[in-house]
Amino acid sequence: DAGVIQSPRHEVTEMGQEVTLRCKPISGHNSLFWYRQTMMRGLELLIYFNNNVPIDDSGMPEDRFSAKMPNASFSTLKIQPSEPRDSAVYFCASSHSGISYEQYFGPGTRLTVT
Amino acid sequence: GENVEQHPSTLSVQEGDSAVIKCTYSDSASNYFPWYKQELGKRPQLIIDIRSNVGEKKDQRIAVTLNKTAKHFSLHITETQPEDSAVYFCAASGGGGADGLTFGKGTHLIIQP
Numbered sequence: 496d497a498g499v500i501q502s503p504r505h506e507v508t509e510m511g512q513e514v515t516l517r518c519k520p521i522s523g524h525n526s527l528f529w530y531r532q533t534m535m536r537g538l539e540l541l542i543y544f545n546n547n548v549p550i551d552d553s554g555m556p557e558d559r560f561s562a563k564m565p566n567a568s569f570s571t572l573k574i575q576p577s578e579p580r581d582s583a584v585y586f587c588a589s590s591h592s593g594i595s596y597e598q599y600f601g602p603g604t605r606l607t608v609t
Numbered sequence: 610g611e612n613v614e615q616h617p618s619t620l621s622v623q624e625g626d627s628a629v630i631k632c633t634y635s636d637s638a639s640n641y642f643p644w645y646k647q648e649l650g651k652r653p654q655l656i657i658d659i660r661s662n663v664g665e666k667k668d669q670r671i672a673v674t675l676n677k678t679a680k681h682f683s684l685h686i687t688e689t690q691p692e693d694s695a696v697y698f699c700a701a702s703g704g705g706g707a708d709g710l711t712f713g714k715g716t717h718l719i720i721q722p
Contacts, residue, residue, distance in 0.1 A: 540710060540712075553610070554709070590707075596658060600654070602652050
């Protein structure tokens with residue numbers, strides 16, 4: 496099993512540009528989570544999906560952030576327009592809520608907005 | 610929403626000694642409490658977890674205790690080793706694997722040789 500896959504691993508962009516982060520959950524998992532990690536705010540839940548349906552997006556900081564899960568194998572997190580304060584490591588995690596509570600994290604995408 | 614407080618922020622112990630990290634949560638509906646270990650530049654990885662119907666769980670040198678009345682749970686690491694040096698995060702959620710996690714701010718554990 497390849498685990499949770501995220502791309503890109505590193506992204507450097509200029510303020511105002513659109514950024515799209517991608518995630519492929521572990522095959523068979525039915526829950527997918529997006530987290531953001533910064534030194535100041537720690538690990539924060541942004542949004543999560545169960546069976547491809549968004550359940551709670553109250554952690555999405557602003558309307559500039561949006562997330563989709565068009566199918567069980569793929570999710571995107573988009574920031575448009577990006578700002579320097581969006582710089583962080585963005586983690587995607589997945590779980591099979593019917594079998595185990597454990598959330599498996601991907602390697603993360605380090606985003607730098609200049 | 611849920612709020613998780615974690616203490617201490619930094620903990621330095623001698624190799625071979627025990628380490629204890631404590632967390633409190635605010636939402637009495639929370640029923641799942643995992644602990645994650647994160648090494649520098651790496652992803653968080655689950656080391657142990659406990660559900661609200663259990664008071665204590667142990668896995669080799671690691672144990673977790675839960676006090677639902679006090680809304681308090683703790684991580685205990687015995688016989689610490691250099692490879693235990695990392696940042697440890699506690700978390701809580703109300704819906705098990707189908708619910709997002711609320712994390713504590715983390716504890717930087719330093720094992721002194």
